[in-house]
Amino acid sequence: MGLGCNVDGVLNEAKFSEPLPWIGIYIAAASLACAIAMAADAIHGFRHWKLWFPCRFFTINATSLTIVTVAIKLSVDLNTPMPRGQDQLAKLSSTALICTVMGNSKPSLGTMENNEIFTNIIALGILVITVIVNICIQLGTGVIYVFWMEHAIIMFLMLVLLVVLSFSSLTVPTIKHYLELKYKKKYEMTQKECLKSNETDKTVEEKLKEALMKYWMMAHTSSPQFVIGRSVTCTASGALCLLSAATLAEAMLRFYLMPRSFEFCKGESDYKWSIKLVLLTQTVAVGVGTIAPAMRWFLAINFRCPTRGREKGCRRDYKLERYWIKRLVEMKQCPLNIPIQSRRCRRIAHDAKIKFLNLCIGIQAGIVFMSKVIRLISIYFMSVILFCYDHCKDYLMKFTPENSTTNDSGSESLHSSKLDLGRYVLHLEGEDSLVDVMMKENRDATDYWTQKAKKTQPKHLIKLLELSRPSEGFKGLTEFDSFKVPSLDTEEAPNCWALPVVTLTSIAIALPNINSCSIKHLMAGVNEGLMYVRHVEDMQGNLINVRNAAEVVWLGVELYHRWLDVDLRKLSLQGKSPKEILEVLSDSAKNIFMEFKKSNVNLCLIDSPLKWPMKVLAANSMYRISQSILLDYESRKYEMNERLFEAITVMISDILAACLTNLQRFISVKCSTSSIEEREESVRFAAYVLGKTEKILKLLHKKSLPGLNPDQMALMDEWRSLHRLNSSEGDTPSSPESESASRNPSEVYLTID
Incomplete structure (x- = not known):
């Protein structure tokens, strides 16, 4: 007899289920990996005060989707009996984990190229559709026999999140192109202002710091992840993700607080003791992964409703901005290049393409409208809480009137002495109301990094x-x-x-x-x-x-x-x-x-x-x-x-x-040469280098430099050739005046007087 049969020749089904507890550990390990990656993103966001939580460790890619596929195996397991309540909850937590993953990792679309976006969205779509189909089969066969309402809600949210994610990805290339053009124009303007600032009496460190503040504001507000993170569809995704987590929490509370309201089957799952581990890790993953979407949702409400408790203070804007449908409109206008000889068939294909794209435009418009409605509803519900918070804060401030007045006057004088960085905030259509908010939230970032770097000077x-x-x-x-x-x-x-x-x-x-x-x-x-x-x-x-x-x-x-x-x-x-x-x-x-x-x-x-x-x-x-x-x-x-x-x-x-006389040029070049996805980190690194080398710049600024242009100063052999020429002519090294005269003012760098 073969290993799969017993002595009577009957198929030994019990033998096949023996590895399932170890597979449960494998599922728990994959869920834990997702939880750790999402927790790392949350910690990174809080640590750097990026409360829109960029996706640095957990993004939509081949690796993460493979891990998620392993983590949600229980959702697609069609025939393993799951009789106990914890077994059924584990099925539900696996489904909720997919919603958490989509809501958490949406800003990562901004870091991808067009081909990456297409392949990753297709892979995610296949995964989500497979999960939905398998859950429907299990609901029909009775493998899932409780929490069916919760499963239906989460499946609906999962499908909506997939549609929102897919259509939002269509706008990423348009947003990047638009922001890149705006950055180039602002960069040229900033360069001209920096050249004019050389005529002032400010030190080179102050000039560099002011320039970096401008570069940082442009780079940060045009960061694709930040743009997507503050978009209305990301706000809606956060609300939907929060709702899916709340649905799982409701099911777990009902199960543990009202166990008599359920009738579970007798018996034990083939996964045995590993189900508890799976349920624990997936619950933690859902809880940790919901932090970022929930915070994006809350901050969007907070920024969009500056007047607490008043509906009129919350701007109602249902306009469809052009960048949402620009790519779809361009695709409509492009010819359909297909190798078909028949004119009638080409016309039919072209008409079908136009109708399909019209449908997509309608869906995109519907998604944006629905997202704005979700944001407005959220504002209505949260405005009362925000109003109570502001009221309590004002009440507590009354007990310290002297401190509050001095602090207010101090802050006003401090802000009045700072640069007006509102002109350097790069924003999209419909984001005019966020300009002041983004400027106030990020104007001191450069000072923070330079001061932090000063503590570890070489x-x-x-x-x-x-x-x-x-x-x-x-x-x-x-x-x-x-x-x-x-x-x-x-x-x-x-x-x-x-x-x-x-x-x-x-x-x-x-x-x-x-x-x-x-x-x-x-x-x-x-x-x-x-x-x-x-x-x-x-x-x-x-x-x-x-x-x-x-x-x-x-x-x-x-x-x-x-x-x-x-x-x-x-x-x-x-x-x-x-x-x-x-x-x-x-x-x-x-x-x-x-x-x-x-x-x-x-x-x-x-x-x-x-x-x-x-x-x-x-x-x-x-x-x-x-x-x-x-x-x-x-x-x-x-x-x-x-x-x-x-x-x-x-x-x-x-x-x-x-x-190191080239450090100044390096700082300027670092702000301009990187791609739009990496520009924010480049400017931050440049600010960090400025803080660490501030004493070095002061030291070198006092020294006379040779009459070389910036490109020549970066090469040692150019310095040596100049020294050799001076030695042969018996001349002394050039003075700072000759240096400034030899420089080309059109170069992209910040000159030191």
Whole structure:
């Protein structure tokens, strides 16, 4: 007999149900994963005071839909008996979880491309329709025999949420395109204002901060997730999601508080003890996942009804904005390209397309109207509660009249001194009433991030930069690599900022009899500086391989005190003189390069040194720098270990200082180059960088800079070429006046006076 039959040859059905408790654990684990992801989004929203709760961890994608499919397995299980009350509740919680997922993750549509939106909505639609069909079958067969009213309500809400989500996705490309155009116009206006502000007496930090406040307001209010999160359909989705959670809560309260009102079948589910775990995790997932939709719904009511308890104060607007149906109208006007020869068939297909799109336009208009009605009904119900809250708040404020008046006067004077950012709020048609609200809620965000970043300023880097030599034109840019050193190859790799710094630090670590505290401070300063050097080098797309070589070398130096295969700590303890150590490092680097040339017979096929392996680029840098120091070893009296260490430290300081003069341009570029989906995070990061580097900007602002335009200042070789030209002509570095004259005012950056 086979394993599926007993000794009598009868099919052993009990054997098939043995794994079901473990499958229940699998379902509970998937539900818990959904709960954790939605809880992470809720925590992120509260932590950053984004009460419209952007979807960062839980979005509609292939992974999340797969997990949700596992979590709702009970809803699509057609033939497993579910006799007990907890079994029936678990069926209902699985159904409610789908509504929670759709309501929670709606803003994530703003992060998707058009093809992603289409495929994800289709996949979600297939899942929802499958669940509805399976629940209807179970209601007919009796697998679900209680809570049928709750199932009907949640299925209706699920279907409505799917329709709202699907038709809302049609507006996402239109909204993005419209907001992108508005951002570009506002950005150009802001750039002109920033150029005019250079004529004022404000410091460079104040100018940058004001510019970032404007950029942040534009980037935040045009963020696709925020736009969708504040839309009327998202408000309606929040109300529907809240209603589905309330339906589940009502069923659970009835079951646990009034158990005698139900008649359940006898017996036990094949899922056995795992049903309790599934019910618990799914209830938690529904509860946690409802926080974000409920808060979006409540905030929309709060913002749209500024006059509490008065119906006239709540604006009734049933107008259909153009962006809701713009894409459908454009699709109507486009020809239907189908390979049909018959003119009559093409006409029939075209007429069918127009009728279908007219139906879709009508559905979209109905969805928007229904959403506005839901919002209005919600306002009617919640206005009384909001009125009572305001009344109690005013009553309590009467007990502290002096504090309230002083606070009010202080806040008024504070707001009067701030920038008017209302012009930089990007909004859609029908959102005029939200401009002031969005401005007040977000005007202090830039100050918050900069103040927060100030607490962790790079103190070791600041001390290191104080050693730079601006009066000598950052002379270390030419001292670290002499033009007299013969090249190892016919072509020379271009310099990036990070690799010379890493190479010089490696040499400093290898020097004997150097105070360990000095080495520790140097490495800490270099480590902090490389973070900002990386930001500057991100503006250069052609030096990726050289930058990667610097990162690989620094990883070994920082963690293990090793430059490639050379143990720097061991080398420093061998009792050799600084000259001998430089020769060892130079020979090691030369051997690496020569081995590369010998092993690559077709080296001539590598058309650029930028395509050399990272190890070879690092070896080339070490060879040139160590040879450059050896050339001036005796003339500069480098025989003393401390003197050579100090000289190398000053070279590193000069290189870092010259590189970080580009931080201002990086902050400006960061606000303009990113896509609309990532722009908000980019501006926030730029504000964070400004806060951390405020002292550095003040320090570098006092130094005279060369007469290079912004694109040239981002490249080390341009600085070196200018120094070489000045040396050959016997000139001193350019003054700040020549610098300002050489800059192109049409460049997209904020100039420093």
